[in-house]
C-alpha cells in the first residue's frame with residue numbers, strides 16, 4: 001500500500017586494527033596504500049545499532065546518530081547509498097513483484113554506545129551497520145565480502161567490521177577497487193581467549209580527522225614510504241601466522257610495533273600530527289611494566305587516531321593485566337570512568 005513502511009535493523013561491532021590502515025591510494029574509491037588486520041570486539045560492549053527505513057512518504061534521505069541529524073551529503077555516504085540502490089534496482093528489474101524500494105528515500109537511525117570520533121573506530125561500526133541495514137532492507141543477496149567493498153567506500157576501516165573475529169582488508173590491485181575488500185582471517189571461536197581493555201584518555205572528538213591526517217602523511221612523510229613498502233607487507237604475513245598459531249607473544253609484539261610505527265609516521269608528517277598524549281604514553285609504560293613483571297608478553301597496547309589505548313591480553317592473564325591497569329589508573333586523573341573496562345574481543349556480527 002501507499003503507506004507501507006519497510007524497515008530492517010542490524011548491529012555492527014567495532015574493530016581495532018593491530019596492523020593499521022593509514023594512507024589512501026585512491027581517494028575517490030577509498031582504496032588503501034596497505035593491507036590491514038583487526039580484531040572485532042564484542043558487540044555486547046562496543047557497537048552501532050542501525051535501523052534503515054523507507055516508504056513512499058519518506059521525504060528525503062536522512063541519518064541520525066544518537067538522535068542528532070548527520071550530514072549525509074559527503075561523497076563517501078553518497079557512494080554507499082548509490083551502490084546499494086543500484087543493487088536493489090537490479091533485483092527489482094528482474095522481479096516486477098518486488099516493491100520499488102530503490103526509488104524511495106531512506107531514513108537511517110543509528111545509536112552508538114561509545115564516544116563518537118574519539119579514536120574508538122566509531123566510523124567503522126557506523127558504516128558497517130549502515131551498509132548492512134540497507135542491504136537487509138533491500139534483501140540483497142550480497143555476501144559479507146560484497147558488503148565490505150561497499151562499506152569501504154564509507155570508511156576504510158568499516159570493511160573489516162563486516163566480519164567477526166580476526167579480519168583483514170586486502171588492499172587489492174585492481175584500478176576500480178573491485179578487489180579491495182575484507183576477508184576473515186579466523187573466526188572468533190578460533191581464539192576466544194582474546195580480551196581487550198579500553199583505556200579512555202579522552203572522549204573528545206579528535207582534532208585531525210583520519211582522512212585529512214592520512215593525506216598529509218602520504219604527501220609528506222618519508223618514513224611512511226618505508227612503512228608501506230617494507231614494513232607492513234612482512235607484518236601482515238607474520239600477523240596472520242600469529243593468529244593462526246594463536247601465538248600471543250608474536251601477536252603482541254607485532255601489534256605494539258605497528259602502533260608505534262603508525263604514530264611515528266604521524267609524527268613524521270609535516271606539520272606533525274599528535275594523536276597520543278601524555279596519558280597515552282603512561283599507558284605504554286604501564287604495559288611495558290606489566291610485561292616486565294610477568295617476564296613475558298602478556299599484554300599489547302595499540303592506539304588509533306586518538307589518545308585512547310586498547311590493550312589486548314588473554315583471559316588467563318586477566319588478573320595480571322586488567323588488575324594492574326585498574327590498580328594504577330584508579331588513582332590517576334585524566335581517565336574516564338570506563339577505564340580498565342575488560343571487554344571480550346572477537347564478537348561475531350549478526
Ligand code: PMV
Pocket residue numbers: 016017019020021022036121123124155156157158210211303304305
Ligand atoms: O576508517 P578510517 O578512515 O576512520 O581510518 C581509520 C584508521 C585507523 O583507525 C587509525 C587504523 C585502522 O586500521 O583502523
